[in-house]
Amino acid sequence: MGGWYVGGGWKFYLRVGERWFLLRLMRLNLNKGVTGRLALFGAFAIFSGEWGICAEVVNVYSHRHYEVDQKVNALFTEKTGIEVKVVNADADQLIERLKAEGANSPADVLVTVDAGRMQRAKGEGLLQAVDSAVLKESTPEGLGDEEGFWFPYTLRARVILVAKDRVKEGEIANYEDLADVKWRGRLLIRSSSSSYNQSLLASVIAANGEEAAEKWAKGVVGNFARPPQGGDRDQIKAVAAGLADVCVSNTYYLGLLLGSPDPAERKAGESVRVIFPNAGGRGTHCNVSAAGVTKHAKHVEAAKAYLEFLVSPEVQRLLALGSHEHPIGMDLTVNPLHGKWGEFKVDRETFGKMGEKQGEAVRIFDEVGWK
Numbered sequence: 001m002g003g004w005y006v007g008g009g010w011k012f013y014l015r016v017g018e019r020w021f022l023l024r025l026m027r028l029n030l031n032k033g034v035t036g037r038l039a040l041f042g043a044f045a046i047f048s049g050e051w052g053i054c055a056e057v058v059n060v061y062s063h064r065h066y067e068v069d070q071k072v073n074a075l076f077t078e079k080t081g082i083e084v085k086v087v088n089a090d091a092d093q094l095i096e097r098l099k100a101e102g103a104n105s106p107a108d109v110l111v112t113v114d115a116g117r118m119q120r121a122k123g124e125g126l127l128q129a130v131d132s133a134v135l136k137e138s139t140p141e142g143l144g145d146e147e148g149f150w151f152p153y154t155l156r157a158r159v160i161l162v163a164k165d166r167v168k169e170g171e172i173a174n175y176e177d178l179a180d181v182k183w184r185g186r187l188l189i190r191s192s193s194s195s196y197n198q199s200l201l202a203s204v205i206a207a208n209g210e211e212a213a214e215k216w217a218k219g220v221v222g223n224f225a226r227p228p229q230g231g232d233r234d235q236i237k238a239v240a241a242g243l244a245d246v247c248v249s250n251t252y253y254l255g256l257l258l259g260s261p262d263p264a265e266r267k268a269g270e271s272v273r274v275i276f277p278n279a280g281g282r283g284t285h286c287n288v289s290a291a292g293v294t295k296h297a298k299h300v301e302a303a304k305a306y307l308e309f310l311v312s313p314e315v316q317r318l319l320a321l322g323s324h325e326h327p328i329g330m331d332l333t334v335n336p337l338h339g340k341w342g343e344f345k346v347d348r349e350t351f352g353k354m355g356e357k358q359g360e361a362v363r364i365f366d367e368v369g370w371k
């Protein structure tokens, strides 16, 4: 990467083949006390192993692992000339890495799929507040960070799915019902190591208290049709195969099955019905994909532009169709599946407590033997 410091001046973008380069008309400090003015300037630097002109970049530490993200990042580069460099890992690992790297971290943006993790990253002092009218406006009431340390950009509902042919309408309505002995040997849900389940239990703790939450988790474990294994899609497939009648999954995994090129996966998706739990009460537990600018970001403006890009209508559309996540503004018209599943009430009551209750959730999981 080139070693030129840019303190101000004009910017020019130059496209060479598939790549964008940034040129800057700038002031160059030649020596102490001597300032020279330079005209149009191209910094030749070693960049990506080639000699080229110094390009702007935003470094993203991301937990997300979806194909559509590459499309989104390529589109950002096409529109802004800013290259997106991604480091993929589990959110907990990324948080540890940010802590270890401190001020030397190359990361500009942290992306996770869990509000609880973002709340923790903020609490650990790993993020900085961003002042953006665009991001403020795109954040639904109660589903972001009031101080602007991170912003949600997709919504992910964690729902109950039932076998259409074996569970009647109205037989199950709430998360609390999952602990009912009626479902003994008929229930599937993935392991407690998943942040999706940690946040789900955190929300149950926030809603019903620790004691009730532990009782609930014990009841759920007692109803397992098999020890937890695989991801959300595997639970749906197992219900389709008759191994259980009820499972818990994020809606977008059902979308991915229904949109799969594999007919067997589509058939599995067709065999279940979506129930948005707690519709008559606090609402359905939802998590978010969220992004924040890191405390020690070296490319703050590029990072802010990247966050604003994620909530743009174009990207919201790409994500709704590509990964089947709900757009953050809950527009149900983009993806026909969202329209079909219909409107639902989002649990905003417990959303802000996910981070603080996650530790307790992990303790309860251990206590009740939820593997």
Ligand SMILES: [Fe+2]
Residues within 6 Å of the ligand: 113
């Ligand atoms: Fe996921």
